[in-house]
Amino acid sequence: MTATSITELSDINVPDSELVARATALVPLVREFAAQGSEARRVAPEVVAALEDAGLFRMLVPKRHGGMGASLRTAVEVTQEIARGDGSTGWVTTLMMVGTGFASTFSEQAQEEVFGNNPLVKVAGTFSPGSKSERVEGGYLVSGRWPYSSGSFAADWATLGVLLDGDDPMALALIPAEAWTIEPTWFVAGMKGTGSDTIVVQDHFVPDHRVQRLSNMLSSNFLSPYKDDRMANVAFNAVAAAILIAPQIGLARHALEITLAKLPGKPVAYSMYSNAKDSPTHQLAVAKAASNLHMSELLLNRMCLDIDTAADAGEQLDLPTRARIRNDTGVIAELVGQAIDALMTANGAGSFAEANVLNQIWRDSEIAARHAFVTPEIGKEAYGRVLMGLEPTINL
DSSP: OHHHHHHHHHHHHHOHHHHHHHHHHHHHHHHTTHHHHHTTTTTHHHHHHHHHHTGGGGTTTGGGGOOOOHHHHHHHHHHHHHHHHHHHHHHHHHHHHHHHHTTTTSOOOHHHHSSEEEEOOOOEEEEOOOSSSOOOOOOOEEEEEEEEEETTOOOSEEEEEEESSSOOOOEEEEGGGEEEEEOOOOOOOOOOGGGEEEEEEEEEEEEEEEEEHHHHHHHTOOOOOOSSSSGGGHHHHHHHHHHHHHHHHHHHHHHHHHHHHHHHSSOOTSOOOGGGGOOOOHHHHHHHHHHHHHHHHHHHHHHHHHHHHHHHHHHOOOOHHHHHHHHHHHHHHHHHHHHHHHHHHHOOGGGGTOOHHHHHHHHHHHHHHHSSOHHHHHHHHHHHHHHHHHOOOSSS
């Protein structure tokens, strides 16, 4: 590897400090409205407006549409910072960020309809197919219910899974917000403010140019004619996995931040230690949590480096790399879960009080870790099969 290529590689893997600083500056506001967002089951309008003004929903949108054209490395660091403020807000930010970014991979006509009249457009979505996709002249008549549609309360469009005719039926369709209603179904223990309710569509016409076969998206064969865009070259599933795990790291950062601020001077009940900082048990717990967090950050940074490097070179990730990325997504979830558990124990039973922010962090992390793209065992199985020379049982 030449010195020049080393420099180029380094640039790809260094987040844009100015964009990350925008996210960091919003953390106090995000925390101020976090409880209100959980109560209302959706991120507060004041926070959504601030995220929009900072351009965070447009991180992955090409600059030709008024976006930031950021690397995935920058996008995940921005997401981690927002999630350090509040898990639900970080989750909505990352889902809207990736949904809006992938809208720029549809046909040129679809892109013009989505971005042309509204440079601040926000796109939500879910991949699960609806109940009806009837072929009609010029497109499809679509109906169905799409649960877990995070951020739909603030979205202008959504990419929703549909089933088409033929041997390759799975596709994503761009559908405007005026075509759907939202059914309140998201009543959960954590990530309460994500508004991950159910989108309901009844007999909406989707023209052909707003439909994209999922198999083509998985192979980075997007409909966009702008092949120089980073988003037109990324590995779809790999990006979806990496972006979903970023809020977990932000949650762990927040838990460690709270612990280091409050735990050192706290007495350890029923012990000789008047300060927890003098207790080896608590020293080990904090070290374990911090180490797990650092390992998680390193794994995610490697995932981003692989994805960004391949996208910028216009190359496909090979199967072993895609399998490793899916595996590492689950490994990060495990590492973060263990880190937060250790900090909860170190801080004591009071951590689980409803008024304690650590309780919210713990519940948010537990919910986020159950996303289907994150499940550790499925990722390990896929990676193990590929390493052993077998085909994976999931679509990578």
